[in-house]
Amino acid sequence: MSDLELRLSIAARKIADLSRVRDELERSRDSMIALYEQSPVGYMTLDARGHVRNANASAARLLGMRRERLLQLPFNLLVHPEDRSRLDEHLSRCQRRGAVRVRTELRMKTKRGRNETHFAQVEMISGRFLDKTGELVFLTALVDLSERELRNEELVRARESSERIIETVRHPLAVVDHQLKIVRVNLAFTEYFKRSASHVQGRALDSVLNLWWSGNQLRVELEKALFRNERIEDLKLRINPSDVGERIVLLSARRLHQHAEGPALALVALEDITEREIAREEVRLLNEQLEQRVAARTEALQKSYEQMEAFCYSIAHDLRAPLRAMAGFSRILSDQFGDVIGAEALNYVKRIEGSAERMDMLIRDLLDYGRLNTIRLERSTVDLDMLFADVLMEMDNEIQARGARIRKEGVLPSVCGNMVVLRVVLGNLLSNAMKFVAPGTNPEVLVRCDNAPGTVRVWVIDNGIGISPEYHQKIFGVFQRLHSSETYPGTGIGLALVSKGVERLGGRVGVESEPGRGCRFWIELQQPAGAAESSLQPVNA
Structure with missing residues (x-):
């Protein structure tokens, strides 16, 4: 290859390299232009005249103008008149040799709508370079500081609002630093301690509170809030600040800045609870005085009950002695002299004997009723099924005499009660169920239970003469009778004993009945503690 051909080959390679470099530069330029045009930051190119x-596009949107109107427009027309001197100084700094990045904040004119003009705070960041003609120009970024x-x-308004809120709080508030020195206080603090804000600022909080005995x-506690970010709630302190005196306060504290x-x-x-504590102590x-008085009254009442019970027993004994004598002598007259005194006199003797026996029964029932009102009842678990069997055995003579049939449905559950009282109630x-039946009718009595959560309802259902609804409450009173003693003998205290006994056991009693359709008496008692879940289901035959 000749020297000419070699040179031509080298020149061709250089041309190819230059072409490749040119293409890369053009691609890079296109990328830069695209980045320039699509950037969310407003960019402008200013000449040396400004x-x-x-x-x-971002710069045009920021200024609210079309790009065509911006071109060749003096930049100072877009700047607030008061800030144009700052723009001149900015351009002057950009022209200095060695200026890399020049930053200036100023207000620029933006448009909102058609007629409204607004000045926004903008930061200009400019850098100098030469264009392709060699002219000095400034590439300038416009950063909108409106959001900042x-x-x-907003921070200023929030701070002002919080300060107003703090000033209106009626409790004393103080901000303390890591040395527990007071930084600032609210108005309530100065009024409470009768010291100005300047007087307490810089002083240790414990010295202001005068906590010489519990300052440590x-x-x-405050170090927990400051260094461990723990909340302090209602720490009770006795303070004794000068000009205030001894007070009791609740102290609560929280670290202000949650970030490390x-x-x-x-x-x-601080919350002053002195009056509350004084009232609580009173x-x-x-x-304490009331409990002592109640205990004394209770003791006196108990003694009074005991004396009354002894008195009642004494009276009952004194009353029953003549009655027994009357009944005994009447029985002797009828047995030994019945043939002598005649039929009419014998009838009178029988009446005297019956009245004495009824009077004796009435006295016994009254004593039982009085005892239910005064005795202290010990509650325990009572097996109703076993109690029912015992009561039937005790009443066997009466059951046989009346030709009654008494049955129970299923197994009766246990209840919380007193064995003696429930024996009286069930008896x-x-x-009653056997007594109040129509003449010539054999009593039929059914005893069954319904269980509910926490309670047991015992039903005693009969085929008797029934009771009108208007008497359903009256029959549970003392001496309340709906029939004469000749028709249905009794003292009129039996249902009163039932009501009082159930009441003393914390239960309830009631009846469902209509004339001629029998009675459905019920008593409701509490279940024993820890009763099995199965006991909550109804008992069926």
Whole structure:
């Protein structure tokens, strides 16, 4: 290959390299132009005179103008008149050799709508370079600071609002630093301690509170809030500040800045509870005195009950002695002199004997009723099924005499009660059920139970003469009778004993009945503690 051909080959390779470099530069330029045009930041190119040579879409949107109007427009027309001197200084700094990045904040004119003009805070960031003609130009980024200013304004408003709120709080508030020195206080704090804010600022909180005997406790607790970010709630302190005197306060505290990089400050709130504590102490003393008085009254009442019970037994004994004598002598007259005194006199003797026996029964029932009102009942678990069998055995003579049939449905459950009282209650209910039947009718009595959560309802159902609804409550009173003693003998106290006994056991009693359709008496008692879940189901035959 000749020397000419070699040179031509080298030149061809250089041309090819230059072409490739040119293509890469063009692609890079296109990318830069695309980045320039699509950037969310507003970009402008200014010449040395401060005229706009170029602007991207973001800059046009920020200024509220079309890009065509911006070109060759003096930039100072877009700047607030008061900030134009700052623009001139900015351009002057850009022209200095060695200027890399020049930053200036100023207000620029933007448009909202057709007629409204608004000035936004904008930061200009400019860098100098030479264009392809060698002319000095400044590539300038326009950063909208409106959002930052808005956030700053919101922070200022929030701070002002919080300060107003703090000032209107009626409890003393103080901000303390990591040394527990007071940084600031609210108005309530100065009024409570009768000291100005300047007087207490910089002083240790425990010294202001005059906690010479428990200051260490306060420091330990406040350090938990400051350094461990723990909340302090209602720490009771006795303070004795000068010009205030001894008071009782509740102290609560919380670290103000939750982030570790924030200063160690704690907000301390105080609530004076002196009057509340004094009132609580007075109530406690009154309760103690009341308990002592109640105990004394209870003891006196118990002695009175005991004396009354002894008195009643004495009277009952004194009353029953003549009655027994009357009944005994009447029985002797009828047995030994019945043939002598004649039929009419014998009838009178029988009446005297019957009246004496009824009077004796009435006295016994009254004593039982009085005893139910006064005796102390011990509650325990009572097996109703076993109690029912015992009562039937005790009443066997009466059952046989009346030709009654008494049955129970299923197994009766246990209840919380008193064996003696429930024996009286069940006996009186069964006796009533057998007694009040129509003439010539054999009594039919059914005893069954319904269980509900926590309670047991015992039913005593008969085929008797029934009771009108208007008398359903009246029959449970003392001496309440709906029939004469000749028709249905009794003292009128049986159902009163039932009602009082169930009441003393914390239960209820009632009846469902209509004339001629029998009675459905029920008593409701509590289940024993820890009753099995199965006991909550109804008992079926």
